[in-house]
Amino acid sequence: MAGLVGVEREGDVAILRLMLPAKRNALVPELVADLSAALDALSADRSVRALVLTGDGGAFCAGGDLGAMDGADPLGVTAMMRACQGIVRRLVALPLPVVAAVEGAAFGAGFSIALACDLVVVGPGSRFCAAFGKVGLMPDLGLLWSLPQRVPMGRVREILMLCPTISGADAVAERIADVLAPEGEVLSTALSRAALLAEAAPGAVAAVKSALAAWPQGLDDVLRAEEAGQAMLIATQDHAAARAAFFARQPVRFAGR
DSSP: OOOOEEEEEETTEEEEEEOOGGGTTOBOHHHHHHHHHHHHHHHHOTTOOEEEEEESTTOSBOOBOGGGOOTTOHHHHHHHHHHHHHHHHHHHHOSSOEEEEEOSEEETHHHHHHHTSSEEEEOTTOEEEOGGGGGTOOOOTTHHHHGGGTSOHHHHHHHHHHOOOEEHHHHHHTTSSSEEOOTTOHHHHHHHHHHHHHTSOHHHHHHHHHHHHTOSOOHHHHHHHHHHHHHHHTTSHHHHHHHHHHHHTOOOOOOOO
16 A cells, blocks of 8 residues: 655644545554554654644544444454553644644544644534544543543533534534634644744743643642743853843844744
8 A cells, every 4th residue: 555644844843644434534554553653763854843634535633544444353452442542642742733724524533643742623514523433432542531631521422422523613613623724724823823833942842842731730739840941941052142132122033943
């Protein structure tokens, strides 16, 4: 099977495109392997300052490949689960801001992957569904962790147990997603947001992502994390440049990762 993840560049922003439209970009093993490898490569590429994740063919990701799920092979299921979980771990741990550009369906594990990103841009035709319960399964790929960060717990129960299909507009109204783009402008809107994020201080963005990845945590844990992070950031060239620009009343261009 040919490469199932395309990588493009727009200045400091990399675009990762899931490319299995015949299956609405479902998480077949080859796509999971390609996406994992692409995320690892981008993490090591210091010229990349932000990332946009999207899907090809009018869908974001339909979730798991039901045709390949075999309950008679629990070891195989576990291995595939761990490979898919690795994508979520990479997205959350990546020291880059990640914007999901969701067109069409983000169902099941596709919903989970979208919410593992830092910002979610949708269009009028976008649809979310925690479809796991419709096939007798529980939510996976971190949705039990990421969804409660966005909506109240009562609504989390409804979304995960009743499995409603949620439009892009309703997702933004409920803060499941962040930005509603006009029809046909989801990717361009996501790219504009990613370009803004690419201008931010990369060390600060990485520190925020790292701290938020530990959610939920108590106040003492947060204070310890900010103490360690701030002590590191205040010694960086980016902070020194920003201080100088502030006092000179000039814009600052952060150096990068």
